[in-house]
Amino acid sequence: xxxxxxxxxxxxxxxxxxxxxxxxxxxxxxxxxxxxxxxxxxxxxxxxxxxxxxxxxxxxxxxxxxxxxxxxxxxxxxxxxxxxxxxxxxxxxxxxxxxxxxxxxxxxxxxxxxxxxxxxxxxxxxxxxxxxxxxxxxxxxxxxxxxxxxxxxxxxxxxxxxxxxxxxxxxxxxxxxxxxxxxxxxxxxxxxxxxxxxxxxxxxxxxxxxxxxxxxxxxxx
Numbered sequence: 001x002x003x004x005x006x007x008x009x010x011x012x013x014x015x016x017x018x019x020x021x022x023x024x025x026x027x028x029x030x031x032x033x034x035x036x037x038x039x040x041x042x043x044x045x046x047x048x049x050x051x052x053x054x055x056x057x058x059x060x061x062x063x064x065x066x067x068x069x070x071x072x073x074x075x076x077x078x079x080x081x082x083x084x085x086x087x088x089x090x091x092x093x094x095x096x097x098x099x100x101x102x103x104x105x106x107x108x109x110x111x112x113x114x115x116x117x118x119x120x121x122x123x124x125x126x127x128x129x130x131x132x133x134x135x136x137x138x139x140x141x142x143x144x145x146x147x148x149x150x151x152x153x154x155x156x157x158x159x160x161x162x163x164x165x166x167x168x169x170x171x172x173x174x175x176x177x178x179x180x181x182x183x184x185x186x187x188x189x190x191x192x193x194x195x196x197x198x199x200x201x202x203x204x205x206x207x208x209x210x211x212x213x214x215x216x217x218x219x220x221x
Contacts, residue, residue: 006215007040008039010216011039015203018209019209020042020209021065023044023045024043025045025046025050026220029054031217035217036058041063043063044064044065044067044211045065045068047068048074048077051082052077052078064081065083065084066085066087067087069087069123075093075097079106079108080104080106083108084108086111088112089113091139095142097145099144101145107143107145108145108146110145110147111147111149114170116153116154117152117153124152130177134186140185147188148187148190149190151191152170153193154166164204167198167206167207170205171205171206189208191209192210193207193209193210195210196213196215199211
């Protein structure tokens with residue numbers, strides 16, 4: 001099937017409240033343009049340099065999502081245009097995004113990445129750290145970011161039971177987070193969980209945003 005057929009097939013199967021991020025990392029602009037011409041406007045990249053190069057070459061009505069781990073020294077390159085940063089896992093990184101957004105007179109949306117997998121390699125905050133972050137005076141003073149929700153990645157496993165348990169755990173944290181008073185820089189509406197292999201389980205567990213790459217563009221070499 002073509003990229004267009006893959007994309008439309010997935011979109012037709014999604015509930016109305018679920019946003020599809022087409023994960024286009026390592027794919028050429030020609031592939032992204034095929035998805036764009038089929039109506040896709042949200043693309044996810046995991047390397048800031050690659051995302052910046054594609055941003056410069058492609059139509060300007062695209063929303064660019066940074067889905068990979070972000071190094072603070074690279075934030076300045078994406079600050080002029082990035083729509084949503086998925087993997088914010090520290091106050092230090094949030095401060096840098098706020099600082100760079102201010103330089104461009106922008107407010108950048110961010111998701112706080114939670115640690116839900118059993119693997120040690122995944123980045124993310126624990127629930128106590130999340131609470132400490134959003135209750136901190138430093139966070140409350142930030143005017144150029146808005147935390148719009150949470151993101152998490154399940155363990156890479158064939159066990160659907162394990163994946164479902166981790167997604168359900170993240171949904172629980174998200175529900176508790178929504179009880180926290182909203183503020184100008186804190187409006188939790190998005191729960192980003194689920195990728196090509198597990199997005200159907202994620203949606204059943206309450207995901208509102210999925211990150212799908214290989215099911216649209218084909219496997220990466």
